[in-house]
Amino acid sequence: MKIGVTGATGQLGTLVIKELKKRIPHDEIVVLVRTPEKASKLGVETRKFDYSNRDGLTDSLKGIDRLLLISSNEIGQRAKQHLNVIESAWKNGVKWIVYTSLLRADNSSLSLAAEHHTTEQAIIDSGIDYTILRNGWYTENYANTIKGAVEGGAYIGSASNGRISSASRADYAEAAAVVITDESHKGKIYELAGDDSYTLHDLAAEVSKQSGKKIPYKNLTEGEYIEALKSFNVPGPLAEAIAGWDVSASNDDLYDGSKQLSQLIGRPTTPLSESVREALKKL
Ligand SMILES: NC(=O)c1ccc[n+]([C@@H]2O[C@H](COP(=O)([O-])OP(=O)(O)OC[C@H]3O[C@@H](n4cnc5c(N)ncnc54)[C@H](OP(=O)(O)O)[C@@H]3O)[C@@H](O)[C@H]2O)c1
Numbered sequence: 001m002k003i004g005v006t007g008a009t010g011q012l013g014t015l016v017i018k019e020l021k022k023r024i025p026h027d028e029i030v031v032l033v034r035t036p037e038k039a040s041k042l043g044v045e046t047r048k049f050d051y052s053n054r055d056g057l058t059d060s061l062k063g064i065d066r067l068l069l070i071s072s073n074e075i076g077q078r079a080k081q082h083l084n085v086i087e088s089a090w091k092n093g094v095k096w097i098v099y100t101s102l103l104r105a106d107n108s109s110l111s112l113a114a115e116h117h118t119t120e121q122a123i124i125d126s127g128i129d130y131t132i133l134r135n136g137w138y139t140e141n142y143a144n145t146i147k148g149a150v151e152g153g154a155y156i157g158s159a160s161n162g163r164i165s166s167a168s169r170a171d172y173a174e175a176a177a178v179v180i181t182d183e184s185h186k187g188k189i190y191e192l193a194g195d196d197s198y199t200l201h202d203l204a205a206e207v208s209k210q211s212g213k214k215i216p217y218k219n220l221t222e223g224e225y226i227e228a229l230k231s232f233n234v235p236g237p238l239a240e241a242i243a244g245w246d247v248s249a250s251n252d253d254l255y256d257g258s259k260q261l262s263q264l265i266g267r268p269t270t271p272l273s274e275s276v277r278e279a280l281k282k283l
Helices: 011-023 036-042 078-091 113-126 139-143 146-152 169-180 200-211 222-231 236-250 260-265 272-281
Strands: 003-006 029-033 045-048 066-069 096-102 129-135 155-157 189-192 217-219
Touching (some): 011 169, 036 045, 066 078, 066 169, 078 096, 078 113, 096 169, 146 155, 146 272, 169 189, 169 260, 189 260, 200 217
Parallel strands (some): 003 029, 003 066, 096 129, 129 189, 155 217
């Protein structure tokens, strides 16, 4: 049995490989990566694999039984890229695709949802067995902004009082490894998120508590937040996307109370306090 993993040189993929190595013989893991040099440290079979090179994907999935398709990070290009991968999986007789999607990709207001939903549908329509892991927000998305908040003396955003159920990449990675090594998950669509939810006010309060500095959360209008991000040299389109995601968060699109992630991994998800502690250590 061979399990292929795309995006294995990324932050999530690296953690998935670490978890898979604990569970199955290493010669059953094949990483499918755009940059093979980056994969040498993973210590498993490596094949060159670029989502956007449709012709180049022809034989790359030969002998792969199960495929973990970690979504591409090239926003706007990825539905097309993922379709290339699904076509190659079909041609090569892959029996099961596990895909990392987005929380409630079928009805989320997040601008990211459409490409994920298109991919989900294409996988289902291919007739290949599937499992969809609809991953919620990574806590690291916020943890990475803590430095700026501590230096600037305030946490800014447009999420208002929206509740966010994020989890760490390590939590989602473990779930992916659990799922792809157990066929009982075939045909399921999981909504994955952290056990606990918080608002950005709560996040700022936690940062204040742990850093010993008063860091209030300042809620901005979408337009104000875009301008603030641009003033920190965030390119315009990205600033608009980030602010838009916060507006979606204000509508609770990053909230989920089902605790399916902790059920899959058999332990509580990483608490916000721990992620903040880790982020503050790096300052
Ligand atoms: N839930 C969330 O909060 C959240 C946040 C950010 C991203 N995401 C999604 O989750 C995915 C994994 O997250 P991450 O943190 O691991 O992202 P990441 O660190 O940016 O890794 C992305 C991976 O995708 C690979 N990739 C990009 N374009 C490719 C292409 N054309 N062909 C083959 N491989 C390609 C990259 O390869 P290289 O190493 O060669 O660049 C890398 O391995 C992201 O790609 C994105 O879709 C989710």
